[in-house]
Amino acid sequence: MTINEYALWTAIITPLDQDGLVDFVKLELLLKKQEEASNGVVILGSTGESLNLDLSERKKIVEFSTDLNLSIPLLVGVGGVNLGTTLEWVKYLEGQKVQGYLMVTPLYAKPNDIGQKNWFQALLDKASRPCMLYNVPGRTGTPISLKALIELQDHPNFWSVKEASGSIERFGEFVDSLPSKKVFSGDDALLPYFALRGATGLVSVAANVWPAQTHLYTKFCLTGRGSETLPLWEKASASLFTASNPIPAKALLHAKEWIETPFLRPPLTHEDFHELESIKEIDSQIDTWYKKNA
DSSP states (O other), X not given: OOGGGOOEEEEOOOOBOTTSSBOHHHHHHHXXXXXXXXXXXXXXXXXXXXXXXXXXXXXXXXHHHHXXXXXXXXXXXXXXXXXXXXXXXXXXXXXXXXXXXXXXXXXXXXXXXXXXXXXXXXXXXXXXXXXXXXXXXXXXXXXXXXXXXXXXXXXXXXXXXXXXXXOHHHHHHHHHHOTTSEEEESOTTTHHHHHHTTOOXXXXXXXXXXXXXXXXXXXXXXXXXXXXXXXXXXXXXHHTTSSSXXXXXXXXXXXXXXXXXXXXXXXXXXXXXXXXXXXXXHHHHHHHHHHXXX
16 A cells, blocks of 8 residues: 555554663564554654654664565654754655654744744755654644645645644644645544544554554544544543553553563653553453454
């Protein structure tokens, strides 16, 4: 399939071993589970703790993942606050076998319309592959500029938007204002509502722990059956955000024995998660739902 045919993209976690180093054995296992479910994958996004990994680690993850020659496409996270450093990252990625990029609003600085347009223009010009531009004000400190995106909408490398503001009204504004672009939900729980406003698909945290199940959930939502998934999937999605992402996801992956440890890079820690038994119960409910509906 082409990149445009993937409705579900998993923002993959970065597994760590007992020494706190990247666990490439488990990373391969996780990527192959996504391949089995026919999900596209985003590596080195915020769920992958990209900002807490050093440059050499990020490069090794990219090279390892692409060397697996998976049948699914890989997007790579692109973001930061220093334009020169971010452009160097894109330059490096241009030499790798990845299919596209997830480009987030500049962090911390809170740029306005012109600043954001200039930032994304520079990154889009440096790239030669499809770019998904990412609105996540809860992490970046400021919403993406819709005005900037409208002005950039004819750029050949601007492919899609990931909208994770949590607002159905805001999501609709992106769909209406950018008719030539695909607009993906960045909120697992809101996909049933966003699908009614023209969502193309989902960029998911939940698919880390429920790859095939989230694939079916996405299909339900995009074919008008999203109401059938509530309130179970709302509860399941909420359970993955009872602590900072990806703390709960890693805790459940460890409980499922898909990864060796629930460890994260500082300042995040698995010790901040206290809801393991409840999330394991939800995991069981999701499995039951899947077996009934698959």
